Amino acid sequence: MSVITVDDLTVRYEQHTALSHVNFTVEEKEFIGIIGPNGGGKTTLIKAILGLKKIDEGRIVVDAKEVVGYVPQVSTFDKGFPISVMDVILTGHLPKKIKFGHRFKGHDESHALRVMTQLGIDGLASRQIGQLSGGQMQRVLIARALMNHPTVLVLDEPTASVDQGTKVDIYEMLKSLNKVITIIIITHDTTQMWPYLDRCIYINKTAHLHNHEGEAEGDALDVCPIDWFIEGEKIQKALTEGTGRNDTKHSSI
């Protein structure tokens, strides 16, 4: 049973087509990487899945049982905003139906503390977000997303502003989360992420799918970094021997 089905999806911004006839499915407890160049439509794709961006053609079906959690890019936040870590995480638990006089109860807070302990940020509860490092802020956003008990977690470049050690910590943490939930992650860190991923979707207006068997499907015309990664030596060899693909074609990698 597919968790998410993207069926012939086309999304446009005014005249510009961001995604064109994209098809793929996400299966339960998969760990999927979304890769591709900047401006290639990765964020548009997840915004469409999250219902934040209007779909122009095709459809996206998210199974009714699924709860989707979202971890946005750290860089999009105003770090000066007067809010504490605990408050950020608690907002992830706000009821969607607006309740007048809503207050967080003791069990909300103990739930938040449990999630924070799990992610190793339990000592930061009263910090203002401006006092956090990139890696800590990332964990806070993951914790907020986990407050709703998601079955699918969507992350937009969670390691863009963290150091190497934190990167590996976050990957390992996602790997353990992946035992129980489906994970979709936008990443530029293809080389380091690949061992963790079940499949990779290369998005550059169209989709191009990869799995560990080296099989590729889809209709992207450009050379995808995963090809480069898997078959890099082969391509390199071909290049040095002066046969096969030409240099200009690889300049975008």
Add this chain to the structure above:
Amino acid sequence: MIQSILQYSFMQNALMAAIVASLICGIIGTIIVEKQLVSMSGGIAHASFGGIGLGYLLGIEPIIGGLIVATSASLAVGQIQRRTKTKADTVVSMMWSAGMAAGILFIALTPGYPPDMTSYLFGDILTVNDTYLSIMIGLALIMIVVVALLYNYFKLYLFDEEYAKILKINVVVIETILYMMIAFSIVVLIKVVGIILALALLTIPTASAKLFSVTLSRIMVYATFFGMVYSLSGLTISYYLNIPSGASIILVSITFYAILAGVRKIMPVRDQV
């Protein structure tokens, strides 16, 4: 000294008005600053001038006209932003000048000797009468209750509106309530500091409070306190020096803020709460 000031009922009203205005500035001003709605609030303030002019033309209480137009303008901005691709800034600027133009036109069309508009533009807290004071108190109470009841939702909306949408919270409802409250606040402030100076009273107390706290609710409380200090001292100075109250309040606020900011620069505190 204080007793001699307070024996006049216009002074009692002025003091009450200053306190109520500070409460509103503390709460709504903080929201406006954090959501970066300062220029939109300026637009609504100036648009309300059209309503005040219309009030004179139709022979109804001008401030009621101002309230209606300010509320409609703030709701219109939200609608236009959602439905068209026009930048918010552009819409706000149009509303800003259209309101002023309409106000001038309506006043010119009003038969008889033209009323003095200075008190609406720059405020005249000494002319606050009992009716106006009751309107102010009523609006302030509504706003305090609404913000208190929806505090957690406002906090998420201000911090991360997109995430509120992901949680499937009806953001349009929150936004509409907020925009209406901005319109109400502006109307409350018109008599105190006037349309042109309202922005200063919405932002300076919050800016001062932000020097001392990084917690949203505390910023609101501190801003209310600073607003009271600023407006009451401005009012006292205007009384003794016989200068316009609106200008006095704003200049006192800016001076206090500059001093506080200077003090914070010399004595930074590392872990603010």
